[in-house]
Amino acid sequence: MDYCNYKRAEQETILGDNPRITIRNTIIDVLSINETVSVVEQYVKAKEPLHLLGVNADKINELNKNERLKQIVNSCGIINADGASVVMASKFLGKPLPERVAGIDLMQSLVELSEKKGYSIYLLGAKQPVVEKTAEVLKEQYPDLRIAGIHNGYFKQEDWPQISLELKAVSPDFIFVGITSPLKEYLVEYLQDDGNKGIFMGVGGSFDVVSGNIPRAPKWMQRGNLEWLFRVIQEPQRLFKRYFVGNIKFITSIIKEKINGY
Template identity: 70%
Template sequence: MEFGENIQQESVLGDNQRITILNTVIDVLNVQETIELVEKYVETKTPLHLMGVNADKINEVNQNKKMKKIVNSCGVINADGASVVLASRYLGKPLPERVAGIDLMQKLVSLSEEKGYSIYLLGAKQEVVEKTKKILQKTYPALKIVGIHNGYFKEKDWISISTELKEKKPDFVFVGITSPMKEYLIEFLQNNGNDAVFMGVGGSFDVISGNIPRAPLWMQKCNLEWLFRVMQEPNRLFKRYFVGNWIFIKSVYLEKRRLR
């Protein structure tokens, strides 16, 4: 893994400060600043891949050249992980706060209801995405949900998904499928002429629908939401968080030594 690479990227519509941690560009933004910047993309119909990075994503950036290129070319890149915020402070370039993906998604959904923006839900099982739609419509009665699509499709179906998005013209597309396919799909859809704000939301549809519970508030405040997720899905997430976090911590330590 290489450290300290000089990566120069800029947010297309923002003049916000950016830092680099372990070859990964991150915007120095809090939640409200992120929302204000994202809305500029919506208002100007400027395509945006709204990216959230955690320790696992940064590990992947340093192991996958294609992922590195995609992540660092995104217009807005948030720290969606307490470990990333803590690492930024340890490295002497502190980020203001964690911008949790599920919280940001719901704030953008609320903004969409308020401003009349439209959204599209892409991902999860069919029954989950349908239930997510119903719950969002109940919570935000004036919300425009112009379409939904489950996350069980093949690469050959990407063209038809792109065609539907061009017909529906959503302002936001929330993508709830696993990485790195999520990032590859969003890159394809943007290159295919879709000008929406695309945001990967991980398992947010499962949480919103009630299919998977979210961590209690006290665990969220103590930065232990990752541990709660591991407890819910140990077979799938144990290696990602325990092994992955160790790799991330070691990498941050080595970067600190290099900076010294």
């Protein structure tokens, strides 16, 4: 059994026969946001570990250049389409996904579920003032929410064992990780292999948005699949190449996949 199949087998007992598709060597689950929340809760109730991950065009481009990242992504228990371009590509290829599952929206839904059912969460990532503010805002929005702990994202690989010990001490049901990819995926892989249970979910820059450090796109831009453009306008130097050049590369590869019938 290869790495991907072995790792997926560890997290597959709950997911069962959920349909999946493959786009550019990337497995994606055919799940809406509500269906995702329902499946994730089954993992929580069964106390089974899960790496919950979203992919967009940029991540798919990257994992096709990074074999280790590709193995980690494809071994995750649930892989959502966190990008409008991925959903459009699925329809173009004749294997449509139901909707974009935005990471920040899924995180909010899982936090709401946690308050309702008494599950605990842990916030790992971002700068210390940002993660503190995120915890504060979430407690204001969800007064009965159990926050097991927080930790900023500024640490070195040699600190990973200590992070692991801190997580084991509080045993949170959900660990939201706001660290840059692919370091985020490497860290989650390490923490799971070190015996940490719970639901690990990468949330990108969601802590910055929840804390109010960075504004989110207006609703009309979200509905029009233009949230990426709002982000580029906010940080053009950092994101222009990722979105414009990256999306052109992604679209070209999707057209080739369609032509080749791969």
